[in-house]
Amino acid sequence: MQAIDKNFFTWNDYVTWEGRWELIDGExxxxxxxxxxxxxxxxxxxxxxxxxxxxxxxxxxxxSPVDWKIDEYNVVQPDVALFCEEPKEQYFSKTPPLVVEVLSKSTAKKDINEKFFLYEKNGVKFYMLVEPNSEIVDIFELKNGKYEFQKKLTCNDSYAFELDKCSLSVDFNNVF
Structure with missing residues (x-):
């Protein structure tokens, strides 16, 4: 692997790695x-x-796995994402309006912290965090450049997403 320093990587490094990786702010x-x-x-x-x-x-x-290349220092693989582009490369480059991350022991901290702020900064309209063990879902909506908590949901709930180009929904009884 090539790196600018031992803790800072770019897209050019990322494409040479074996296995599944994500790159957030060069890390x-x-x-x-x-x-x-x-x-x-x-x-x-x-x-x-x-x-x-x-x-x-x-x-x-x-x-996932599908790459969203935000820029040279940020490449992520959301668990579920709604992309509204026909990719010209082997990755998506436009911001998806909806991203879902299902938390796990190894990724929860990154999904709740680093990815939360990365998605917020890059204009993902809706961010859904799913906690599989408690079967709780948190929905955040981007308003005025910041995520606002919308709702905490359980298996008895559903949620409709209204986007610029389309709408879609989830019945969590069918999820859990």
């Missing part, structure tokens, strides 16, 4: 070990719910 984050089956089941169920209610053709729901 490399190893994506191993692989997620638990419950984590993956929730990712699939959320993606299924979102895709099943999506009402536009300009956007599409994707699940």
């Amino acid at each position: 490399a984050y190893d994506m191993s070990p692989v997620p638990y089956p419950k984590h993956q089941r929730l990712v699939l169920n959320i993606a299924r719910e979102l895709a099943g209610t999506l009402d536009c053709k300009e956007c599409e729901v994707y699940i």
Whole structure:
């Protein structure tokens, strides 16, 4: 791996690495070990719910691993994201209007802190954090450049997302 210094990496370093990684503000984050089956089941169920209610053709729901290259120092793989572009490379470059992260022991701190502020700074309209063990979901909406907490949800709830180009929703009874 090439690096500007031992803790600062770029896209050019990232593309040479084996395994799954994320790059946030030039810092490399190893994506191993692989997620638990419950984590993956929730990712699939959320993606299924979102895709099943999506009402536009300009956007599409994707699940990880798929790269969102924000810039030379930031490349992330959201668990679930709604992308509204046809990628010209092997990654997405435009900000998705909705990102979902399912928390796990190895990624929770990064998802709640580093990714929260990265997504906020880069204009992700809705950020959904899913806690698989307690089956609690926190929804944040970007308003005036800052995330505002919208709602704490459980398996008995549903939530509708209104975006510029489309709308979609999740019934969490079908997720959990």
